[in-house]
Amino acid sequence: MPIEDLVSRLSSEVSQQLSPVTLDLNREARCGFPEAVFGEGKSLAVIREIVQTLLEAEQAVLVTRIDEEQAEGLQETFPRGRYNELARTFRIAVESGPESGAVVTGRVAVITAGTTDRHVAEESCETLQWMGIETTLIQDVGVAGPHRLPERLGEIHGADAVIVVAGLEGxxxxxxxxxxxCPVIGVPSSVGYGASFGGVTALLAMLNSCSANVTVVNIDAGFKAGYVAGLIASRKHRAAHS
Incomplete structure (x- = not known):
């Protein structure tokens, strides 16, 4: 792209200045989905203003990493929003948004090694549902019980991508x-103790996977795994129906 065209395109981007943040209202046009909001460290007043601005722009809302106090305040202001306490997420669908329910844009399986990994998996699931992706959650099929995973393969096959959350040895x-x-996105969880080093051991194990279709995101990064898997699923769906 010529530099003049790039400058022109960037200059035409739409943003909204909300002290102390600048909201990217054109991200859905560029990237396929709206800007998600990282709630940790933000005041309730700032999050409320961001959510209201997104809704006025007819964009679906996803706020991640919020605490109970923030969630209560958001539910009071936006009663139709969905709060997932385990995932620490708050989301609101809009009729014209990606999760309006009019079209299913692919399917992703989300798998946990143990039930204590579920909070990370739930963040992935909420992200995928915000993106309008059909989601299958399969829990507690870790390697300590090797018979459990093969019993669930029928639910996994046909998925466009698979997210696997595991702590300990990963x-x-x-x-x-x-x-x-299909692509497998490993999410090392911080579940464990001692030499698990808060998920570092699982992270290094996944980075050294001998399975060629495995890639890895950061420790406890349920949102990132969900978003990347959602992009894979939505692109595959569009290609199949174009």
């Missing part, structure tokens, strides 16, 4: 990768 993504023909 072995499950490699095992899942050997069963499926």
């Amino acid at each position: 072995a499950l993504p490699s095992v899942v990768g050997g069963y499926v023909d």
